[in-house]
Amino acid sequence: MAIQYDLLVKGPDGQDAPNPMTPGVNGLPLGPAGNGAPGTKDMFGKCEKPAGPGLPGNKGVGAPPAESGENGTDAYAVKITCGAFNGNPVSLLVSGGNGGMAGSGGVGGNGGDGGNAGTQPKSCTGVISGGMGGPSGVGGTAGNGGDAGKSADVSIIYGPQITTIPVSAKITAGTPRNPGNPGDPGTPGKGGLNSDGTHALPGGQAGSGGQGNGGKQGYTGAFNSNMDPSQAPTYVSISIVPPTNR
Amino acid sequence: MPDNTVDNSGGNGADYSGYPAPGYPGDIDPTQAGQGTAASDNGKSCGTKAGTGKAGLTGNPGTGGRSGGNATSGNIINCKSQVMEGNYILTSNGGDGGGGQLGGIGGNGQIGGPGGAGSKHCDGGAQGPGGPGGVGGDGGIGGDAGNGGTIYFTYGDGSPTFQATCKPGKPGLGANGGAGGKGGQGNPTPGISGSGKNPGGGKAGIAGAVYVNGIKQ
Numbered sequence: 001m002a003i004q005y006d007l008l009v010k011g012p013d014g015q016d017a018p019n020p021m022t023p024g025v026n027g028l029p030l031g032p033a034g035n036g037a038p039g040t041k042d043m044f045g046k047c048e049k050p051a052g053p054g055l056p057g058n059k060g061v062g063a064p065p066a067e068s069g070e071n072g073t074d075a076y077a078v079k080i081t082c083g084a085f086n087g088n089p090v091s092l093l094v095s096g097g098n099g100g101m102a103g104s105g106g107v108g109g110n111g112g113d114g115g116n117a118g119t120q121p122k123s124c125t126g127v128i129s130g131g132m133g134g135p136s137g138v139g140g141t142a143g144n145g146g147d148a149g150k151s152a153d154v155s156i157i158y159g160p161q162i163t164t165i166p167v168s169a170k171i172t173a174g175t176p177r178n179p180g181n182p183g184d185p186g187t188p189g190k191g192g193l194n195s196d197g198t199h200a201l202p203g204g205q206a207g208s209g210g211q212g213n214g215g216k217q218g219y220t221g222a223f224n225s226n227m228d229p230s231q232a233p234t235y236v237s238i239s240i241v242p243p244t245n246r
Numbered sequence: 247m248p249d250n251t252v253d254n255s256g257g258n259g260a261d262y263s264g265y266p267a268p269g270y271p272g273d274i275d276p277t278q279a280g281q282g283t284a285a286s287d288n289g290k291s292c293g294t295k296a297g298t299g300k301a302g303l304t305g306n307p308g309t310g311g312r313s314g315g316n317a318t319s320g321n322i323i324n325c326k327s328q329v330m331e332g333n334y335i336l337t338s339n340g341g342d343g344g345g346g347q348l349g350g351i352g353g354n355g356q357i358g359g360p361g362g363a364g365s366k367h368c369d370g371g372a373q374g375p376g377g378p379g380g381v382g383g384d385g386g387i388g389g390d391a392g393n394g395g396t397i398y399f400t401y402g403d404g405s406p407t408f409q410a411t412c413k414p415g416k417p418g419l420g421a422n423g424g425a426g427g428k429g430g431q432g433n434p435t436p437g438i439s440g441s442g443k444n445p446g447g448g449k450a451g452i453a454g455a456v457y458v459n460g461i462k463q
Contacts, residue, residue, distance in 0.1 A: 089250055126363070132276065132277075132278075135273070135275050135276075135277075138272065139269070145260075148257065151254075153321075160328065160329075163327070163329045163330060163331040163332070163404060164250060164330070164331050164332035165250055165252075165325055165327070165330075165332070165334070168250055168251040168252065169251075169252050169253070169254070170251075170253050170254075171252075171253070171254035171321070172253075172254070172255075172257065173257045173318065175257075176257075176260060176315070178260065179312075182268070182269060184269065185269075185270070185272065201277055201278055201357070202277075203277070204272070204273035204274065204275045204276060204277040205270065205272060205273045206272045206273075207269065207270055207271045207272030207306070207309075207353075208268065208269025208270060208271075208309075209269075211268055211309065211312060213312070214260030214262070214312070214315055214344075215260070216260075216315065217256075217257040217258070217259055217260070217315060217316070217317060217318045217341065218257065218318065219318065220254050220255065220256050220257065220318055220319070220320065220321050221254060221321055222254065222321040222322040222323070222324070223252050223254055223321070223322070223323045223324070223325075224322075224324045224325075225324070225325045225326065225327070226324075226326045226327070227326065227327035227328055227329070229328065
């Protein structure tokens with residue numbers, strides 16, 4: 001159950017990154033133009049020209065990097081002054097904003113299949129290679145999680161007739177966010193058919209997307225309370241001062 | 247929230263101990279090394295033998311695991327009054343360092359190149375040696391623990407009671423390195439490469455201190 005506070009001073013949360021997980025682009029299919037030219041034989045059936053090799057498949061394109069979550073905003077400055085305070089201590093939460101959620105990388109593009117070797121006449125010796133499959137595209141780099149917003153220092157001054165500290169306080173930074181997930185690589189293209197009916201090598205497997213960084217933790221504020229005999233008997237002031245250069 | 251409570255403990259660092267290891271770093275492109283030189287005949291006999299295929303390249307190293315985030319420290323709590331009454335719960339603990347992420351697996355070595363083509367009188371060349379697999383990625387180092395804060399409680403008269411806590415956080419643990427990659431197929435095919443290292447945990451935090459009327463408790 002969430003705790004209810006009398007006063008809540010919290011920096012706004014960072015915006016979450018859009019998360020379209022945009023995939024990479026697949027390698028274009030070679031089509032018939034990727035197949036090797038057929039071999040030829042002369043009128044006596046003798047090998048005239050061996051078949052041509054298949055072309056290698058096209059590479060898949062990597063997915064674009066994901067966006068990062070925004071940083072949480074620091075707790076802001078507030079001063080509350082009460083000339084005559086009476087009652088239970090005021091409960092106060094001073095918190096930085098939470099970091100925004102990161103986007104995740106999309107899947108890399110698939111590699112295109114290699115072309116087939118041309119048809120080889122029986123009289124032609126040697127195995128003609130099909131084209132190697134196209135390498136897959138790398139996955140998208142994950143976005144960074146947003147940093148936690150910083151908390152602020154709290155200073156309480158109260159009059160001489162108050163004998164218990166008039167404020168209970170929770171002072172905390174926001175929550176830093178985790179990075180998104182890196183995108184998976186695409187699928188490599190298949191190797192084309194060699195002239196002996198076997199397959200050429202498939203394309204290389206690309207790597208996963210780069211890793212994002214988690215958001216950084218933020219500053220936790222100090223708490224100072226001080227009875228000031230020069231103030232009115234039941235005077236209370238609460239000052240919330242954001243950190244500078246921390 | 248109970249009355250008269252102050253809590254300004256530090257936050258925990260980002261924890262990657264439960265995260266999966268980084269993904270595969272990708273094959274060497276192209277996946278196979280170059281072909282050896284073709285043989286040629288010298289009349290009715292073999293003139294120049296076919297060359298051995300080129301040696302495969304070493305696979306890509308595994309991706310290093312992310313380091314655990316550093317925690318933040320508890321801050322000062324300073325309460326001062328001529329007359330103090332009531333019960334106080336004062337907490338200024340350090341946050342825990344985050345755990346590191348496992349290192350990623352190393353990439354496969356490149357396949358040894360095909361042997362050079364034979365000729366009528368020469369045999370084809372031998373396949374080249376496969377490339378060694380890439381070394382596994384190092385695990386992520388653990389994040390540093392936060393320090394406990396310092397608590398001052400100063401009063402003249404009255405009979406207040408309080409519980410004060412200012413413990414340091416726990417340092418994050420380092421993660422194990424990833425497994426080495428497989429050797430590329432070839433002649434010969436190398437074995438599995440070495441794993442990545444565990445770089446160890448983060449730094450320990452320091453306990454804070456509690457002072458009542460200037461005397462360390």
